[in-house]
Amino acid sequence: MRRKLPVVFAFMAILLICMTLVSCAPCSFSRIFRRTQRRTPRQKVREEIRDRARTNLRKRGMIFVWEKQGDFLTDVYLRTAAGSFVRLTQDKNQELFPKWHPKENKIAYISRSGGEDRLLILALNELSEAKVVAKASQISKFRWCKKGEALIYSTQKDNLSSLYLINIGAEDEEPSVIEKDARNLTWTCDGKKTLYFSKLPGEDEELKIFKVGDIGSPEPKEIESGFNPVISSSSKRLLYQYPPMSDDFSTYLLETSTGGKTDLFPDEPARRWFHDFAFSLNEEKAVYVYSPYSYYDEKGLPYFFPDIEGEDTSKTGLYLVTLSSRENRLLYSTPYVLDPLFAPAGKAIIFTSKVSGADSDTAINSFDLVTEETTKLTGSGNAYHPDVR
Numbered sequence: 001m002r003r004k005l006p007v008v009f010a011f012m013a014i015l016l017i018c019m020t021l022v023s024c025a026p027c028s029f030s031r032i033f034r035r036t037q038r039r040t041p042r043q044k045v046r047e048e049i050r051d052r053a054r055t056n057l058r059k060r061g062m063i064f065v066w067e068k069q070g071d072f073l074t075d076v077y078l079r080t081a082a083g084s085f086v087r088l089t090q091d092k093n094q095e096l097f098p099k100w101h102p103k104e105n106k107i108a109y110i111s112r113s114g115g116e117d118r119l120l121i122l123a124l125n126e127l128s129e130a131k132v133v134a135k136a137s138q139i140s141k142f143r144w145c146k147k148g149e150a151l152i153y154s155t156q157k158d159n160l161s162s163l164y165l166i167n168i169g170a171e172d173e174e175p176s177v178i179e180k181d182a183r184n185l186t187w188t189c190d191g192k193k194t195l196y197f198s199k200l201p202g203e204d205e206e207l208k209i210f211k212v213g214d215i216g217s218p219e220p221k222e223i224e225s226g227f228n229p230v231i232s233s234s235s236k237r238l239l240y241q242y243p244p245m246s247d248d249f250s251t252y253l254l255e256t257s258t259g260g261k262t263d264l265f266p267d268e269p270a271r272r273w274f275h276d277f278a279f280s281l282n283e284e285k286a287v288y289v290y291s292p293y294s295y296y297d298e299k300g301l302p303y304f305f306p307d308i309e310g311e312d313t314s315k316t317g318l319y320l321v322t323l324s325s326r327e328n329r330l331l332y333s334t335p336y337v338l339d340p341l342f343a344p345a346g347k348a349i350i351f352t353s354k355v356s357g358a359d360s361d362t363a364i365n366s367f368d369l370v371t372e373e374t375t376k377l378t379g380s381g382n383a384y385h386p387d388v389r
């Protein structure tokens with residue numbers, strides 16, 4: 001009898017395992033069946049939202065636009081601090097210019113489809129779809145303002161631009177007009193309540209920079225002549241270019257409290273090709289691009305001149321300028337670079353560049369200001385429009 005006991009126990013154990021597998025099989029089979037079912041576009045979106053909500057997205061990271069090789073879709077992705085990638089959008093439209101909310105775990109981006117652009121807000125940790133807050137035939141640019149309580153955006157139609165403000169919290173609120181049907185409209189805002197914009201009022205007139213102290217104010221205050229303004233986060237410093245309609249304009253630094261201004265590149269013969277300026281966190285330095293061979297086209301896509309053989313590109317690339325001394329430093333040498341911005345800690349610069357040896361691929365990179373090493377942050381395909389926090 002004692003010899004049979006181990007056999008009995010073994011038989012009972014096998015029987016218990018079989019019963020457990022049988023009880024779980026329907027769940028497993030139903031789960032497999034659901035996965036093999038043909039999903040509708042709405043089901044795909046909801047599954048994407050659930051997957052996004054399960055992922056811990058509260059850590060700081062980089063959002064960007066990515067068109068993977070063979071995917072033929074342009075979507076917004078998140079690169080986490082650990083280096084993994086999370087797809088945040090999934091549809092047949094072209095997503096562009098994602099921007100982090102200043103405080104909350106939300107992003108805003110433009111979705112382009114046919115003849116209509118939509119400005120959307122997506123909450124990353126909520127089981128909800130993206131919310132459309134504005135529509136237009138072409139939304140060319142947008143920024144968060146009022147500490148994330150509103151968005152400013154500009155539209156373009158028939159070579160004329162308009163500037164709008166939309167409050168986010170209010171339901172069904174119509175955008176308010178800041179400027180309507182302006183020529184050569186360029187603008188910037190600090191994310192709080194300070195807005196600068198410039199426009200060309202009439203024929204053969206200079207561009208003027210107007211300050212709107214309280215965003216949405218109908219009476220802007222004129223402060224300076226110039227265009228392409230870039231404001232620091234504290235609103236104490238403003239970069240702009242002057243004179244307009246010229247092949248020899250330079251970039252000026254304006255101290256907004258005192259009105260003092262400095263020509264940053266008085267002796268640079270190629271200064272008209274300086275663009276894509278961004279302030280450092282302490283506002284003592286700025287990063288910029290020197291290159292006549294790279295820019296964004298009217299659709300918001302990076303364009304690099306395909307044939308520059310014989311051109312002198314030895315000085316083109318990504319630069320850092322110390323604003324007090326006007327000392328310039330070449331960080332990354334290439335004629336194909338865009339989108340520079342400082343990483344949150346201020347010790348690295350994020351930028352977009354063409355992949356060496358590839359016909360058209362672009363990648364987002366990080367340049368470490370301490371080690372002076374460059375690291376590629378994205379995989380194969382086209383990646384651009386980065387934003388970090």
